[in-house]
Amino acid sequence: MKTLPEWTDLRFFLELARSGTLSGASRRLEVEHTTVSRRIDRLEQQLGATLFDRSREGYELTEMGHAVLPHAEAMESAVLAAQGQLSGTEVAIRGVVRLGVPEALGVRFITPLLAQFLQDYPELSVDLLVQPRFANLASREADLGVTLDAPNTGRYMVTRLASFRLYVYGSPEYLARHAPIQKRSDLAGHDFVDYVQDRLASNELNFLDELGVNPRRRLCCTGMLAQAEAAAAGLGLMMAPPYMATDGRLVPVLQDEVFVERAYWLVAPVDLYRLPRVRAVWNLLRQFAESRASLFISNK
Incomplete structure (x- = not known):
């Protein structure tokens, strides 16, 4: 050299x-x-x-x-x-940030959040990865991401973004056509919509088996958005966080008794976290999760 x-x-x-x-x-x-x-x-x-x-x-x-x-x-x-x-001042927030988020959360809430946020930073752009799987930060697919699995190796900044609960939901039409659900064991006689089991992006998505009944899966999808559409159309019950049921097409079943708890983690490689543009998006997501707690755990 x-x-x-x-x-x-x-x-x-x-x-x-x-x-x-x-x-x-x-x-x-x-x-x-x-x-x-x-x-x-x-x-x-x-x-x-x-x-x-x-x-x-x-x-x-x-x-x-x-x-x-x-x-x-x-x-x-x-x-x-x-x-x-x-x-003597903060380095300008400019450039491109690539952000990986869960599909349903990204489409329904993070996208409009970013639309408003970017108006305040005209020199900043965001590549939003919304897909059924989680962005691979080890291969630098994204600068930061929201995931169900916190990394236990490598140099990352990691924080718990939000704990959330998945409740059982069904459409009013489905619930009217089928036997009433008064206790957990009644779920055994109902149809469910779930993830494709051999295409799970994380083992943390295998929550339907935690219901304590043998679920009868009628339709399996790789993403929760498709599951929600199927459940809203009356095909079966589904498990989902409250943010999937904000439009009134799905109503909760046994909300106080039947739920599964998980956590979303916010993760970024240490070197990228130091970049002002990455920290700006990081802080935006944390503020969003803290201010919209009811999207993650129902307060009725």
């Missing part, structure tokens, strides 16, 4: 490692994708090593790339700290 790599090249390296694609990195850096490619080629020449494996799916770090990553992250933290100290 004849010359030391420049910080700007390492910044391009970091963004490509986090996004996995030239287009994603170029958007974060606000440059053309050809510029990202050129900078990465130059960095690899300077280091005399291949940092990424290229494929049609995108860019993945090589063994050498993984070795360089923590050093680049340390430099990024130092640069941000210096900027804040020299300016």
Whole structure:
């Protein structure tokens, strides 16, 4: 290696490692994708090593790339700290934040929350990953995410976002057509809508078996939004948090007696948590969960 790599090249390296694609990195850096490619080629020449494996799916770090990553992250933290100290103010909240959230919560509540939030930060953009599975933070699929499983290895900032309860819900039409449910054992004679059992994004989603009855699953879906539509159409009962029943199409059954408790965790890699734009979204989600507790545990 004849010359030391420049910080700007390492910044391009970091963004490509986090996004996995030239287009994603170029958007974060606000440059053309050809510029990202050129900078990465130059960095690899300077280091005399291949940092990424290229494929049609995108860019993945090589063994050498993984070795360089923590050093680049340390430099990024130092640069941000210096900027804040020299300016005497918080580093501007700008750029792109990739946020992974559970599908139903993301569509129904996080999306409108972000729409309002982004009006206050015109230089900030959010890539919202709403999908039946949880974002993979280890592979840098997202900058921060809401998950059911708190990581027990790796360098992450982790906080309990909210404890929540899943209650049994059914549509008024379904409940009128079927035998009354007066106690837990009565659930055994009813149809249920649930997750596809061999496609669970987390073992924490296997809550229907905790009812104490053998559930008769009539329809299984990979996401809770589809389950809610099926239950609202009268196909069967479902278990869901209160935020799935805010439109009145589903009503609770034995709410005081039958429920399962879980927790959502807010997680971000330590190096990304230091970024002002990531912390801004982190704080937004915490404030939302604290102010809307009834969405997670029913207060009737």
